[in-house]
Amino acid sequence: MADSGSKIGEDDEVPGRVKDNMCQPCLDKDKQTVADKFCSTCNEFQCNDCSNVHNVLAILKNHKLVSAKEANAASISFEMKALDLCDEHQRSFEFFCEDEKKLCCSSCAIVNHRKCHSVVEIKKIAGKITSPSSTLGEKLKEAKEAAEGVARQIRSSTDQLAEDVKEIHVKIRQMRDEVMRMFDDLEDSVNKRAETLQKQTLEKLTKKQAQNEKHLADVKSFLETIESIFKNGTPVQKYIAEQKMESKVNAICRNIKEECQKLEKVNISFHFDETLKLPPLPVTEYVPGQLLLKSNRQEDVNSVNMTMTLKPVSFIGLKQTGDDDGKPLYSGIDFLPDGRLVTVDHRNKKCLVYNEKLEKVESYQLFYTPFSVVVVSEEEVAITRGGGYNIEFLHFSKCNKVTSRRTCKVKTKYDSISLKDDKQFVVGTYDETRPVRILSLTGKEHDFSVNFQNKTYPIGTSDCTYIKSSDKVVITDRYEHTVYIYNIKTGTRVVVKDDHILEPCGVAVGPCDTILVCCRTTNTIVQISQTGQILSSYKLDMTYPYRVCVSRDKSFLVVTNNCVGNKKMQKFKISC
Structure with missing residues (x-):
């Protein structure tokens, strides 16, 4: 009996015999x-x-x-x-x-x-459908990339667990040199507990990996079906496939997105009681320390979706005018909330305002040498300056009139400046052993609770910014070709060294709170995740990029350079 569901092109069950198709x-x-x-x-x-x-x-x-x-x-x-x-x-x-x-x-x-x-x-x-595979195909490809990102993060977390446990072994052995007998017992006790926690955590990660592999298999299967149908099928079949599979594709995309949102990075660490007193009890009953299993949401698990692209919008050449002492050097730039751009010209002691088309609408002469600028509110900016221990505040009206508002006395030499909150700045120092400090809008200065690298930066060799969402400070070290990311909450840091990071100068917070760095040697803007992963690198049509800023809505970026000759300022549209 012929199969009622037989299709054209199916092989007959008996070799050499052609199967009759039934009505x-x-x-x-x-x-x-x-x-x-x-x-x-x-x-x-x-x-x-x-x-x-x-x-x-x-x-x-x-x-x-x-x-x-x-x-x-x-x-x-x-x-x-x-x-x-x-x-x-x-x-x-x-x-x-x-x-x-x-x-x-x-x-x-x-x-x-x-x-x-x-x-x-x-x-x-x-027949009216031009490319029915595009939407479903793109969704599945994005889902596949996200799922692969989950797989990479799980592998990374697994490797990190092993590294954490190894560090615990080393730490315990160092302590054992001081109190040999007690730490012999301690090593056995803590290692067993650490291995138990590791085993329990790995079981959870293995389960998540299995779920993710199922999502990957489903995505690959759907992709194969979609690609086959839209390559070989009729318009009717293509239309049916799109309508039939849309809900399934949406469901699997939704599931993978939920997995991404739930993904955690797991660390095991050992915290030792510094005020240890030798107890009369066996060490197994009195453990001089605490083994902690800590889980936190991985900040850039969706980094594959955070990678930005830049589209040039406009640029201007920076040329010396009649009242300038030399060619402009924009040492500080920032966006006002309404899209206007504020710049400070270090060499010619000016503050300038540009509209959204990079057309200059105001130039205000300063009596001091400006270093950096940050927008404080809709109509106020703060400027760090040389030649004195002061922070200057200027007022900007809607009609581009600039007036001096007040001067704030400080006791430290400050270069870069960014907002911490509505009452405080994060300021980078120069010729100081403390590279970063906190400054209130009224001039009160104090230090972070984090031990920053004890290094003194001359003027122009470092820049810093602050990431509000995660309470992190980012510092560039130009001649060490390094970017430091300090976590204020945990007191830890990430050190970013990479072939893409050569002479890092200006730094800003970009889309999805990623980090954007001007790299002078490579003439690029490099995008870095908060965990130190290089996400993208954009080649600029300018020599020696120096300062960068991003608009409040993270949709535009402006960069300036510092070179002899072809100085310019360029604006880009950001997309992710």
């Missing part, structure tokens, strides 16, 4: 008749009697009929893997209900959608 309408009536015709519009084989209905009904007269043998030779049917069949009636989809956005077979159209206002034949609308 589908007859099979629906439990009658077996060899097919004489194939209707490419109905997408089914029919005997002569059943195909004669095409000559009777006006609606069917435009259908294309060929002989069954020609259909077999042409392989015009494509295996849809049941995507073209109605789940309820197991009939081919012929209609689409535009009211309810559902595919319908002939039974569905009559029974379930007879009250709907717009039920159209698929063949009439399928």
Whole structure:
């Protein structure tokens, strides 16, 4: 007996023998008749009697009929893997209900959608689709990349667990040199507990990995199906596949997104009690320390989706004007909330305002040498200055009038400056052993609770910024070719050294709170995650990029350079 679901192009079960295709309408009536015709519009084989209905009904007269043998030779049917069949009636989809956005077979159209206002034949609308695979394909590719990112992070977390446990071994052995007997017992006790925690955590990670691998398998399977259908299928089949698989694709994308949001980075650390007193009890009953298993959300698990691209919008050349002492050097730039740009010209002692098209709308002469600038509010900026221990505040009106507002006395030499909150700045020092400090808007100075690297930076060799969302300070070290990321909450730091990071100068917080660094030697803007991963590197059409700033909504970026000759300022549109 022939299989009622046989399709054109399927191999016969007996080698060398050609399988006869059966009439589908007859099979629906439990009658077996060899097919004489194939209707490419109905997408089914029919005997002569059943195909004669095409000559009777006006609606069917435009259908294309060929002989069954020609259909077999042409392989015009494509295996849809049941995507073209109605789940309820197991009939081919012929209609689409535009009211309810559902595919319908002939039974569905009559029974379930007879009250709907717009039920159209698929063949009439399928040809209008230009690229039905693009949306589903892009969603699946993004889901695949996200799932692969999860897999990478799980592997990283697993490796980090092993490294953490190794560090605990080393730490315990160092302590054992001082109190040998007690730490022999301590090592055994803590290692067992650490290995137990590691085992328990690995079991959880293994389970997450299994779920992620299932998502990956589903994504790959759907991608193969989509690519095959949209490469070989008819417009009707493509349209059906898109409608049929959209909910499944959305579901798997949603599941992977949820996995990304739930993903945690797990660390094991050992904290030793510094005020240890030798107890009279066995060390196994009095453990001089605490083994902690800490889980925190990985900050850049979706870094694959955070990678930015830059599109040039406009640029201007920075040239010496009649009242300038030399060619401009913009040592500080920042965006006002309304999109205007504030710059300070270090060499010519000026503060300048540019509109969104980088057209200069105001130039204000200063009596001091400015170093850096930060926007404090809608109409106020703060400027660090040389030649005195002061922070200067200027007022900017909506009509671009600039006036001096006040001077704040300080006791430290400050260069870079960024906002910490609505009452405090984070300021980078120069010629000081404390590279970064906190400064209030009223001039009160104090230090972070973190032990920064004890290094003195001359003017122009370092820049810093602050990431509010994660309470982190970022410092560039130009001649060490290094970027330091300090976590104020935990007292830890990430040291970023990479071939992309050569002579890092200006730094700013970019989209998704990633870090953007001007690299002078490579003439690039490098994007770094908060965990130190290089996300992207954009080659600039300028020599020696020096300062960078990002608009409040993270949609625009402006960069200036510091070179002899071709000085410019360029604006870019940011997209992720």
